[in-house]
Amino acid sequence: MGVKLRVPLRTQRASMECWYVAAYMVAQYRMEGPRLGLPDKWVPNWGIQPSDIARLAKAEGLKPIVLPPGNLTESQLETLLRTKGPLWCAGNWDGVGHAVVLTGVERGMVYINDPNPAKGTRVETVDWFNKKLFRWPDSLMYKAP
Secondary structure, eight states, X not given: OOEEOOOXXXXXXXXXXXXXXXXXXXXXXXXXXXXXXXXXXXXXXXXXXXXXXHHHHHHHTEEEXXXXXXXXXXXXXXXXXXXXXXXXXXXXXXXXOEEEEEEEEXXXXXXXEEXXXXXXXXXXXXXXXXXXXXXXXXXXXXXXX
8 A cells, every 4th residue: 555754855954964854854744843953963064873863862852663673564664654654764875874764655665855965855665775774773763743
C-alpha cells in the first residue's frame, strides 16, 4: 500500500547544519514555529557527534525509535511513518555522516527529504536505506504529536 507524508522540504544554508534542518522539517510537520536546536553547535556551523544527538532530541522533543536487530522492512517503515510521522534519520547517506528525513515508503522505495540543496527530495531503495542508516541509539527519531 505505502505511505507518503507531506513534509515541507527545507535546505541547509551552511555545510554542517543538516542535523538542525532535518529536525526542523520533522518538527514543522507537527507545528510551525522556531526551533531551539543546539545554538552552541549551529551558530559556528559545527556538525554534531553521536553524543550530541540526545541533547538535540531533548531540545526538540524528539523520541528515539529502537531499531530491530536486522534490517527494517518496508512494512515496518510504513507502520512507523503512519504512527510516528516523518523520521529524523542519521546515516552515512552519501559517504559522510548526514541527517535526512524519511517521508514515505512504497513498492520497495523510500522517499527522503534531504536538507542538502544538491539532493532535495530523493527516492532510494529500502535496501539502500538499511545499508546507510547508522545503527546506534537515536539514529532514528520522531516528534510526538
